[in-house]
Amino acid sequence: MARHFSIPSFFRQVPNALLRRCFVAHGLLVDFDFEAMPETRPNKLLEAWRTLPDAVRNEMEAEFTEVFDMACEKGARAILDEAQWQMRASPDSYKAFADKLASMPGHFERAVSVFLDHRDLWRGAALFYHADTLPYWRKRPGLPRVSAAIECDSRRELALGIGTWFHEVEGRGRSCMVELLRRDDRDYFFVYPEDYSQQSIEWVDGQFSRRPHNPAFEIVYVWSQHEGTLDFNHRGARKAVEPLQRIFARAILKLDDLPPETKHQRVYDLNPLRSRGFQFVYTPDGGILRVAVRKLRLSSRIRSGDSMTFEADIAANPLALYDLLEEVERSIPLTGQWNVTQAEISVLMLTASDKPPKTVTFQISWPNSCSLKYDAIGLKLRAMLKASGIEPR
Structure with missing residues (x-):
């Protein structure tokens, strides 16, 4: 279920003692009696909140929104990943930190406590959380398994190349910056080119204006030296994909050019999904209970641009799509003339031991686009695709 931020909801979710610390950190409401306010009933605090200047409320609301986003299992995982990297020289310190978080009663306590007490972890954790929520990554396999050049000069070269x-x-990108983070054995590069100028309609000090x-x-690269793969996320024109991958290869991998992508490297082999007998491979401990193909797009091998999409209701019958295909094939020959170029897959899985199974639906498109995120669920399902032969190992 989607989570929606609001100030009243945030005040109800966060314990009063931590709310007090949030305000005191800004030198605000130091005389407000947080102890007298009943937990989860912040009416008095909301009254005090409304008396604060607009600029103060805007700044704190932005902080509260970020904390709210991180107050979930995915946010906690991102915090631990960043802590593990920063505390890599002291495993005992990391264990103590992880144990401390685990002992807290809920995710809001964890998120607010880290925001207040471990600001050195917050920026990296927030970026990891953001990356974990991004869909539609493109994968480039088959690259030389070299270490990434992470020094400042190489990052400046990457920023200059992308901006140029x-x-x-x-006609945009005059300025550009790169942030680098390490997560397990992967290097994350967050790139921020300047966009076109815009005007926003805003309220400033009670005045309605355009600013x-x-x-x-944003562009995000994830480099895995171990796998020799570059994952890439950019919500823009497809024509930008290969040039931006090439710039990364030259600036960070120190390659003379981006190696050509051979046919067998085009990642997703979707044609096996045409078969009713295809079996997805997954481990029993991964929480996956059932997998079904819900939709297939078939593209003509004979005439470029021709395609057909088949979609079925799999709620009662996981093989309903194949029943539909067999019915269509009685009138239209599909075998041998059509490739599967897109599939929508529905997975029933356990995502938490104390919650009922949930349905996760994702889309994969030939040659190399996948809507799965890089969170815990997405990584399990990507592992299933590899084990099933859909994505090359």
């Missing part, structure tokens, strides 16, 4: 490409091709500003847009 966007400035020359799309011009220069936002940034």
Whole structure:
């Protein structure tokens, strides 16, 4: 279920003692009696909140929104990943930190406590959480398994290359910066080129106005030296994909050029999904209970651009799509003339021991697009795709 932020909801979720610390950290409401306020009933605090200046409330609301987003299992995992890297020289310190988080009664306590007491972990953890929520990653396999060049000069080269490409091709990207984070054996590069100027309609000190500003847009690279794969996320034109991968290969991997992508490297082999007898492979301890193909797009091998999409209701019959295909094939020959270029897969799985199973639906498209995120669920399902031969190992 989607989570929606609001100030009243946030105040109800966070214990009063931690709310007090949030305000005192800003030098605010130091005389407010948080102890006298009943837990989960913040009416008096909301009254005090409304008396604060707009600029103060705007700043704190932005912080509260970020904490709210991180107050979940995915956020806790991101915090632990960042802590594990930063405390890699002291395993005992990491264990003590992890035990401390585990002892807290809920995710809001964990998120607020880390925000207040471990600000050195917060930025990296928030970026990991954000990356975990991004869908539609593109994978480039088959690259040399070299270590990433992470020094400042290489990051500046990456920023300059990306900014220059966007400035020359799309007229934006005059400024660009790169942030680097390490997560287990993967290097994350968050790139922020300057976007087109925009005007936003805002309320400023009670006045309604338009304010011009220069936002940034985002590109995320995830490099795995162990696998020789580059995962790439950019919500933009498809024509930008290969040039941006090439810039990364030259600046960070120190390759003369991006190696050509051979046919067998085009990641997803979706044609096996045409078969009714295809079996997904997964381990019993992964929480996966049932997998079914809900939708297939078939593209013509004979005439480029021709495609057909088949979709079935699999609620009562997990093989309903194959019943539909067999019915269609009585009139239209499908075998040998069509490739599967997109599939939608529905997975019933346990995501938490104390919650009922949930249905996770994701889409994979030939050659290399997948809507799975890089969170705990997404990684389990990507492992299933590898074990099943859909994604090469």
